[in-house]
Amino acid sequence: MKKHVLISTVLVSLVVVILEYLKGSCGDYLQDVYVSDFQIYFQQSYFKFDFNNLLCHGSVLDVDIENEVVTVLFNTKFYLIASQIFLLMLFIVQIKFVIFDTKKVIFLYIFLSFLVQIIFNLNFGINLLNELSIQQLIFFISIGVFLNENK
Amino acid sequence: MKISKLNIEMFAFFGIVSLLFLNYDLFVATALIYILFLFFVKYEIEVTTIFKILTYICVFLFFTVVRLLPIINKSYLPIWNRIAQQNYLIGDGYFLSEDIFLDLQLTLFSMSCNTNQLTYKIRYSSDYLDTKILTCPYETPYGNVLNFIKINENIWQSTVTVGTILLFLFFLVYLDIVKDFEGKKFILSTLLFLSPPINFLLFRLNIDIFIFFMVYIFIFKLGDKFFIRTMALFGATLVKFYTISIIFFDLVNNTLSKRYRYSLISTTAFAVSISYLLFFDSNTIFLDWFNRPIEANLNFGIFNDALYLSQIFGVSWLITFCFLSLLILGFIFIIPEAKISHNLNENELSIVTLFLTMAVFSNFDYRLVFLMLLIKPFLFKKINLSFVSMTIFMYTSPSLLHAYENYYKIVRNDEIFFLDFSFYFFIAVCLKTLWAKLIKSRFSSTN
Numbered sequence: 001m002k003k004h005v006l007i008s009t010v011l012v013s014l015v016v017v018i019l020e021y022l023k024g025s026c027g028d029y030l031q032d033v034y035v036s037d038f039q040i041y042f043q044q045s046y047f048k049f050d051f052n053n054l055l056c057h058g059s060v061l062d063v064d065i066e067n068e069v070v071t072v073l074f075n076t077k078f079y080l081i082a083s084q085i086f087l088l089m090l091f092i093v094q095i096k097f098v099i100f101d102t103k104k105v106i107f108l109y110i111f112l113s114f115l116v117q118i119i120f121n122l123n124f125g126i127n128l129l130n131e132l133s134i135q136q137l138i139f140f141i142s143i144g145v146f147l148n149e150n151k
Numbered sequence: 152m153k154i155s156k157l158n159i160e161m162f163a164f165f166g167i168v169s170l171l172f173l174n175y176d177l178f179v180a181t182a183l184i185y186i187l188f189l190f191f192v193k194y195e196i197e198v199t200t201i202f203k204i205l206t207y208i209c210v211f212l213f214f215t216v217v218r219l220l221p222i223i224n225k226s227y228l229p230i231w232n233r234i235a236q237q238n239y240l241i242g243d244g245y246f247l248s249e250d251i252f253l254d255l256q257l258t259l260f261s262m263s264c265n266t267n268q269l270t271y272k273i274r275y276s277s278d279y280l281d282t283k284i285l286t287c288p289y290e291t292p293y294g295n296v297l298n299f300i301k302i303n304e305n306i307w308q309s310t311v312t313v314g315t316i317l318l319f320l321f322f323l324v325y326l327d328i329v330k331d332f333e334g335k336k337f338i339l340s341t342l343l344f345l346s347p348p349i350n351f352l353l354f355r356l357n358i359d360i361f362i363f364f365m366v367y368i369f370i371f372k373l374g375d376k377f378f379i380r381t382m383a384l385f386g387a388t389l390v391k392f393y394t395i396s397i398i399f400f401d402l403v404n405n406t407l408s409k410r411y412r413y414s415l416i417s418t419t420a421f422a423v424s425i426s427y428l429l430f431f432d433s434n435t436i437f438l439d440w441f442n443r444p445i446e447a448n449l450n451f452g453i454f455n456d457a458l459y460l461s462q463i464f465g466v467s468w469l470i471t472f473c474f475l476s477l478l479i480l481g482f483i484f485i486i487p488e489a490k491i492s493h494n495l496n497e498n499e500l501s502i503v504t505l506f507l508t509m510a511v512f513s514n515f516d517y518r519l520v521f522l523m524l525l526i527k528p529f530l531f532k533k534i535n536l537s538f539v540s541m542t543i544f545m546y547t548s549p550s551l552l553h554a555y556e557n558y559y560k561i562v563r564n565d566e567i568f569f570l571d572f573s574f575y576f577f578i579a580v581c582l583k584t585l586w587a588k589l590i591k592s593r594f595s596s597t598n
Contacts, residue, residue: 076463076568084570088478095485139543139573142187146490146536 011111018055018115026056030072033060042074054078083116083133091140095147105144113137160196164338168209171345172217175234182342183546190539195334206341210325213345214353215318221251222311235354236347236549252314255356259306259313261291266301293358295427296389314356321353321360324367328526336530339542343526346545352517362387362394363520366505370397370498371524377413381420388424393518395424396508397501404497407593451548451574455513459568475575482579491584492537494528500588503581510578516548540580544573 022029030040043061045053057078062071090112094105113133167185170178189196217234220227231251253273260271264287271285291297302309329340343349352360369383381401387394402417453475460471495503502524509518522541529538548571 080463080568080570084572088572092481092485135547136572138183138187139547139576142190142539142543143536143573143576145191146539147485147487 015114022055022059026059028060029058030060030070033063033070038063038068038070041069041071042076043071045073045075084136086116087112087133087136087140091144094144105148106141109137109141109144158197161198161202165205165209168206168345171209171213171234172230173233175236175350178345179236179347179546182345183543186339186342186542186546189335189339190534196338198334198337203337206337207326210341210344211322214322214325215315218251218318218353219311219315234350236350250355252310252354252356254358255314255317256306256310257285257289258291258293258297258358259302259304259309260285261289262297262300262302263287263304263306264289265298266303271306291358294388294390294392317356317360317364318353320364324364324523328523332530335534339534339538340526340530343542343545344523346542346548348516348519348545348548349523351515352520355517357515357517358390359515359518359520362391366394366397366502366521367524370501378416381416385420385424388420389427392424392428393505393509393514395421396505398424400501400504404500404589407589450513450515451510451519451571452513453511453575453578456568456570460570463568478575479579479582482576483583486536486576486579486583488583488587490536491580491587492529492531492535493584493587494531495525495584495588496528499525499528500585503585507578507581507585510574510581519545519548537580537584540573540577544571544577547571547573 045057053073056073057075059073060070061073063069064071087109090109094108113136117133163185167178167181170181213234217230221231250273256271256273263269263271267287269287273285325341325344329337329344332340365383365387369380373379381398384394384398384401388398398417398421402414402421405411405414405417453472454468457468457472457475460474461468464471502521505521506519522545525537525541529535529541
């Protein structure tokens with residue numbers, strides 16, 4: 001029980017630190033500036049080992065009120081790998097090599113999805129939770145639980 | 152008192168079903184959560200007769216009445232919009248609410264061009280869409296055989312009449328499939344019939360719904376008459392080529408089962424179908440639809456995903472196709488055979504083959520209607536991995552992402568690509584099922 005509390009505290013602290021860092025260094029995110037009916041365009045970023053650029057993925061670069069367009073810093077490849085393929089890798093490793101009980105599987109995926117969303121999914125997206133990773137999460141949890149059952 | 156049997160799960164179910172008529176996007180999100188709940192709870196839920204009747208009424212209203220109301224009076228058009236997902240309506244972020252039975256209107260107009268040369272404005276009620284004016288000749292991307300069918304009717308009236316019949320027939324199919332289920336199985340199978348791909352089909356009334364009825368009647372109801380079955384499949388293949396995969400399945404299955412007479416019939420039907428495809432130029436136009444990228448918010452298919460991935464990573468589509476094939480192989484490797492459904496008969500295996508064939512190319516989501524024919528075998532015993540993966544796949548096609556207007560605008564710009572793992576997992580489940588039932592079982596029985 002104490003171990004769980006310790007781990008949870010560390011994880012929550014980590015999330016808070018990342019959020020604060022993003023707020024301070026990256027400017028606004030979509031959830032701060034988005035106006036309904038605006039089109040969203042992405043400006044492709046090329047990270048080239050720039051840590052700031054990487055963490056600011058999803059931050060707003062420009063809001064064009066006249067043309068109703070919001071431009072966002074984005075890297076399609078990185079987004080795909082971080083928000084989707086990373087969870088797939090984790091799923092395969094967990095299924096083949098680690099045997100968790102159901103509660104631990106659910107906890108692990110929820111935490112990792114949140115972490116991925118904070119860093120890469122437009123900082124919680126336009127709505128509070130970016131649905132894209134949530135959807136993958138639903139799949140991985142339900143399939144993971146069914147595969148783990150009676151293992 | 153029968154009413155006392157209603158428990159909290161049933162109230163929750165009706166609450167979710169009522170969202171069908173208020174906001175379909177919200178229905179999908181809440182239904183998915185409810186489905187997960189049903190998957191994981193160990194206890195059974197009692198479904199009373201009253202509960203079943205109320206469910207039938209709701210489904211009937213959703214399948215037929217709310218779709219016909221805006222035809223009767225255009226002031227009901229907002230209802231039509233509420234039962235639709237955003238992605239059904241074409242136009243960059245703009246809501247084209249008037250696309251009522253659009254595909255059926257286009258098909259009927261195309262066939263009317265075989266008789267008369269005229270123009271037609273797409274209709275939605277008592278009004279026309281001035282922006283959508285069709286002129287003859289108008290070719291739909293279907294088999295060449297449609298060029299020989301002549302109709303000389305009022306297109307809008309025909310659309311309404313045929314559409315109404317199709318909606319009623321589809322409700323009868325629903326009744327036939329779910330009537331024997333009880334408890335959680337009844338609720339889950341009903342929710343599958345309310346899933347986005349089915350709603351998409353009833354929204355557009357694409358000609359695929361005819362193919363579905365042909366398969367349902369001639370394979371599942373009259374399947375023991377092999378010649379009639381093959382002729383019906385051949386007829387369906389003339390309209391849309393993909394049913395040739397069932398003919399091919401019959402060919403392989405009959406050969407493996409040493410039923411050579413049937414095998415000869417299937418071989419003939421297969422050969423004639425291929426000749427038909429190659430003989431008419433217009434058929435190749437129709438085949439192009441299977442190998443060109445369609446917007447990710449409307450379709451499924453490995454080839455389609457491979458094209459998107461090749462654009463993102465700047466590599467050949469062949470490489471990304473191989474990567475996706477490896478992903479399926481990986482899933483096959485981790486799926487235990489004991490956890491998939493083994494209760495499929497030959498008819499149901501042919502549907503699995505049909506799905507796998509379609510899954511290779513690009514297909515609109517409404518073609519997933521054929522998966523409804525797998526509900527019975529998948530729910531034959533307890534809820535298993537086959538049913539779970541199929542349900543999640545159906546409810547995430549298109550992804551919930553596309554249901555929300557804000558995200559939708561991003562996706563329409565094709566800048567976020569969504570790799571649907573549930574799709575690849577379900578392909579793996581189907582491949583493993585086909586392997587176990589068609590090949591492995593014969594091999595082990597001969598030993």
